[in-house]
Amino acid sequence: MTIEAQETLNAYVDGELGPEEAAELEARLTSDLDARQTLEALSRQKRLVGDALQAIDIGPADLQTERLKRRLADRLAQRTVPRPYRPSLGWLRAGAQVAAACALIAFGWWGHATVTAPVTGVPEYVSEAVGAHQVFADDPDYPVEFAGAAVDGVADWFSGKVGVPITAPDLAEYGVALVGARLLGTKEGPLAQYIYEDDKGARYSLTLAQHPKKEPIGPLTIVxxxxxxxxxWRTADVDFALVGEGGKADVQKIAMDLSSKI
Structure with missing residues (x-):
């Protein structure tokens, strides 16, 4: 089989042939056993690669990464077809694309720190908190991992992961109710994120991180x-970041009260 014939079969499997070219190839396949066998092999390998990509799963904890990964998997499944007479190159290409999908998943949450335009001069955990708020607090479908009584049930687990005792503050006096919580893995270390919502649907998130021993403590700062x-604000044990959509005055009021109590 010529290289041109192989390219035509690849294009057919990828759905890249026009109607006339596809019809011409299909007519030839009825009498060309070698071409039919090659086409079957290409189609089978395409399905295997597509199934492998779709099977990669990291669970629902990070929906944005999940959506990106699924889109990448779909795109690769459409384009990935190892060439029959160059199997080593074909499988290397397929392996590289699977690795690319895995790399996107492994990159995970770290990539979300760039979702929101950075503000200079703030600690890294604050940038992480803002990115986490945009990804999770703004998500109407899956903003939290733990809700209701489960939040209290995982308090010890959160504390163990973060490295210091932490709990979810009650913000009911501000008309803000707890939606739930999740644990975030970042390049700065684990962060606990508590998400709240007011009666107008505005979301707030309070992120807590262990305070680095070599870093100075700091008073409340509004940005x-x-x-x-x-x-x-930063204390000797815990660093806090309250992110809110309800307005600067509301965020400042809640943050001032919390920083004076915690």
């Missing part, structure tokens, strides 16, 4: 990000 405000 503005696009469409949200952040109040952060």
């Amino acid at each position: 503005d990000y696009p469409n949200r405000s952040v109040g952060y």
